[in-house]
Amino acid sequence: MATACRDISRLIAAGPFAAPAADLARAAHMDLGHGDIVGENAGGDQQKALDLRAHDIVVDALRTAPVAMVGSEEADAPIPLASGAPVSVAVDPLDGSSNIDVNMSIGTIFSVLPHRSWMPHDASEAALLQPGHRQLAAGYATYGPMTELVLTLGRGTHVFILDEAGAFRLTGANVTIAPQTGEFAINASNYRHWDAPVRAYIDDCLSGAEGMRGRDFNMRWIGSLVAEASRILTRGGVFLYPGDQRDGYAEGRLRLVYEANPIAFLVEQAGGAASTGTGRILDLVPGELHQRVPLIFGSRDEVERVENYTSDPHSLGERSPLFGRRGLFRA
Ligand code: FDP
Ligand code: ZN
Secondary structure (H helix, E strand, O other): OHHHHHHHHHHHHHHHHOOHHHHOOOHHHOOOOOOOEEEEOOOOOEEEHHHHHHHHHHHHHHHOOOEEEEEEOOOOOOEEOOOOOOEEEEEEEEEOHHHOOOOOOEEEEEEEEEOOOOOOOOOOHHHHOOOHHHOOEEEEEEEOOOEEEEEEOOOOEEEEEEOOOOOEEEEEOOOOOOOOOOEEEOOHHHHHHOOHHHHHHHHHHHOHHHOOOOOOOEEOOOOOHHHHHHHHHHHOOEEEEOOOOOOOOOOOOOEHHHHHHHHHHHHHHOOOEEEOOOOEHHHOOOOOOOOEOOEEEEOHHHHHHHHHHHHOHHHHHOOOHHHHHOOOOOO
C-alpha cells in the first residue's frame, strides 16, 4: 500500500503532465484529465479518471503482496488475488474526489483484514464483511502539500511523510487526539435535513460563549475525509457525517468497510473515538461491501456528547429553551 500511495502521489503531482506509462491499464482514458468523469461506481458516485487510475495502481501493487482479495470503492464486487493468502484489503483508492480539480487534499484509505482459511477464494464479499475491530492494520495517505501516510498495526497510530527519494519516513510515533476540542467539521449546508440531536449539537457549538457550552467553537469542512482526519490527529476536533433526510442519505455518505472502519481504527489507536452516534463503529457487522454508515469521530469528549444527545432526547429538552426550540439557522 505504501508503494501504491507513493505512485498515486506522483501521478497526482504531475497533473496534466503525467506520463502515459504511469497510467497502467487505463490507457484508454489517457486523453482525459484526472478530474474528468468517466462513469459511476456501485454506490452511485461519479467516477473520475483519477479514481480509476488510483484503483488500478492499488490492485496492481496488491498483486505483488500476499493478499487474497481486494474490495474497492471503484469495483462493484471484490477482486480475488492470491489464493490462500492470509489477508484481504478493503480500499477507497481516491478519497475526496470532488477536490481533484481544485488542487486540494485527496487521499487513499485502506483496511487490512484476516482472510480466514475457510473463506472462499472466489470473489465472495464474506471475507470483507468482518467487524472493524478485527482489522489487523489500517491507514490512509493524504496527498496534500506533503504526502503523508498514517498507519496503525493495532499498537498506536503513526505518521510518515514521503521524502524526495520516495521513502515514507516516520515523523510522528504514537500520535494522540486531545479529548477536548473547540473545533467541529460538518457540511452545514445539510442543516435542514439533519435530525434533531445533530441540529441541537451544532446549535450549541454555534451559540458559542453566549450559549450553553460557554465557549466559542471554530468550524472547518474540507470535503475530504482523509484531510479532516489528519487535521483532527494533529490538533483535535470532531467530524460528523450523520444520516439525514435526503434521498439515499439515511445512513450518511461514508462507507463502513473502507472509510469508516479504517478511520475509526486509527482514531481509537490515537485515543479518540468513532461512533455512528449510537454506538462504536468498530463493533458493526457489515452487511455488504459498499454499505454506508453515519460517522462521528475525533476528540473523545465531543463524540460522547453527540452520543448523549442522540441516545437521550430528554437531554435536548433540558437545554436552555432558547436553544431547544430554535436554532441559529432558523427564525
Ligand atoms: P468524495 O465523495 O468527494 O470522495 O468519500 C466521500 C467524501 O468525498 C469524503 O471524503 C468527504 O468527507 C465527503 O464525501 C464530502 O461529502 P459532501 O460533498 O456531502 O460534503
Ligand atoms: Zn472516500
